[in-house]
Amino acid sequence: DEDLQAYEYKPMRNVDNIGPAGAINSNVLDMAQWLRLQLGRGEYEGRRLISEENLRETWATQIDITESVGYGMGWIIREWEGQPVIEHGGNVSGFSAQVAMLPESNLGFVLLTNASASPLPPQAINMVWGTLLKEETTDTGGATADYEPYLGKYIANFGQFQDTVFTVLVQNDRLAVDVPGQQVFELKEPDEEGKWYFAISNEVAVSFERDESDNVISMKMYQAGMVFDLPREGFEIAPDIPLEELQKYLGSYRSEQLGVTVEVLVQNNRLAADIPGQMVYELYPPDEE
Incomplete structure (x- = not known):
């Protein structure tokens, strides 16, 4: 029962070497005020702290990550239902955080968790946007459908x-x-x-x-x-590559630079990489390169 499972306590790590990215300590109350400053385009409680021009520059794409996702000055920029989303998240040992804004709708979001890695923060953003902004659908599903x-x-x-x-x-x-x-x-x-x-x-x-x-x-x-x-329970995913051909890749791979050991294993009849503090990533067969 995952609700009763034990979790390992991890002491605070020294993250000075990644200070700009991971050494800020805050709480939801303070983060909410910071979001008010952002959504106020640099103005907070009637006082101008940052020019709107400079603040908007931080929201502008500086590097294209994909065709639909860009990177600004410390922000990831994408769209949700035609509106620009300004967001960023991340994690260090013992903590995950996610911050996002829909400036056109004057909405801000912050979620802090005591977990090294979790899929909840990024997914919760879109659930919140959808709950607050989307109109109730008249689609009642397929009452006569064969499910x-x-x-x-x-x-x-x-x-x-x-x-x-x-x-x-x-x-x-x-x-x-x-x-x-x-x-x-x-x-x-x-x-x-x-x-x-x-x-x-x-x-x-x-x-x-x-x-x-x-x-x-x-x-x-x-x-x-x-x-x-x-x-599905009782079924197996057919292997893309014969399992015996995957055996040569299995084992532990150590990165001294990153300070982690990655385990390569087989999961769901696929080669997979177990990255500490994250998850087990199943891999597709290699491409031509």
Whole structure:
């Protein structure tokens, strides 16, 4: 039971060498005031502290990360439902943080957690935006749809989930996913790509894979730009590469520069990398390079 599991206490690390990125200590009350300064375009409680021109410059893209994501001066810039999002997050041992703003809607968000790494902060942003800004949908799901092929248990091994059962069920005439420790997320009807988006957020979706006999054998979860495979209970994901060919890569890889040891292993019949303080990342087969 993950709600009863023990967690290891980790003493504070000296992070002076990454001071600009990870050595600021704060709390949600102070961070809320800082967000007020940001959303006030440099003005706080009637007093101008930073010129609006200079503040907006920090929000401007300086480097393109992808076609839709840029990096400003300490900020990641992207869009949500056509609005610019100004955000950044990160973690050090024992702590994760996420800060985000929708300046056009005058909304700010901060979430601080006592965990070294968690998928919750970045995903919570879009759930909050969706809850506060999206109008209630008239889509009531597929009351007459046949959800039976999808119902059942799927095994998650990513992030904080280790052999955790996600249950697909029907709630309020909609297909839904019960995520342990979180809630039951109702799904919208699938789009043309077969993705069922969470009703409360267009940033998380699932799809289902079938075998040659048309049986649903796995569920894919799409979030934070990553794709996670959850095999259905009783099924295995077919290996992309024969397992015997993967054996030569297994073992421990040490980086003295980073001070970490990465374990390379097999998970879900795929080569995977277990990075301390983060998660086990399953790997796709190599490309031509």
